[in-house]
Amino acid sequence: MIAVPPPVHPWPIGAGPRYHPTAANQAVLDGSSVGRMRCANGRRFAVHIELFAARQVMIVPPGIGVARSGCTYPLRTNAPTGVVEVLAGSRYTLGDLFRVWGRRFDATHLLSFRGRVSLFVGGKRRTGDPRQLVLTKHAQIVIEVGGYVAPHPSYLFPRGGP
Numbered sequence: 001m002i003a004v005p006p007p008v009h010p011w012p013i014g015a016g017p018r019y020h021p022t023a024a025n026q027a028v029l030d031g032s033s034v035g036r037m038r039c040a041n042g043r044r045f046a047v048h049i050e051l052f053a054a055r056q057v058m059i060v061p062p063g064i065g066v067a068r069s070g071c072t073y074p075l076r077t078n079a080p081t082g083v084v085e086v087l088a089g090s091r092y093t094l095g096d097l098f099r100v101w102g103r104r105f106d107a108t109h110l111l112s113f114r115g116r117v118s119l120f121v122g123g124k125r126r127t128g129d130p131r132q133l134v135l136t137k138h139a140q141i142v143i144e145v146g147g148y149v150a151p152h153p154s155y156l157f158p159r160g161g162p
Contacts, residue, residue: 011149014056018112023063023077025102031067034100039071044085045137048155049097051082053113055147060084064101073100075135083157086135094119094141095131106131110145118144123153 013019027034051058064084065076074087075097086092098105107129110117119130120142126133130143142151 011052011055011057014053014058019053019056019058021058021061021103021111023061023066023101025064025100028065028073028100028102029068031069031071034073035096037073037075037096037100039067039069040074040087041072043088045088046157047084047086047135047137047139047141048157049082049084049094050140050142050152051110052142052144052149053110053146055149058111064097075100082155084135086137092135093131094133094135094143095129097135098131105143110143113145115145118148120144120151123151 025034031039049060051060059080060077060082062077062079065073067073074090075092076085077083078085084097095105103111105111105117107117108114117130119126119133121133122140123142133141135141138155138157140152140155142149144151
């Protein structure tokens, strides 16, 4: 018997600035340290993050973790795909990503949205403080607030990337 994958639902991208946040974080733009994070070079691995609010897609913008000077932080985005490049060799969390992005994130807030935040990794629900989730190579992370969206269990990472 051939396994049939679950259907992919085309969830709409939300309208307005709440669903299209910018990557700007003043500390990052200036190249200042953000907690324990400073501009850094080195080998990186990729993680994929999807954000949903009220059952609509929120864009993860390019330029998170990129300073005006061109230096980049241990967590960065280069395209609006949800792929986050993570500096290898250290332990970074989902909370670190939102810290370098300069956006609010905890058990009851996802950027400007308020409500119970649900977290899924590889399609499986995770409990506890979502900020403490350690980012691991090729993890597929879905963060939701304001309604359930069936989480994707995997993401096809491009070859040759981080």
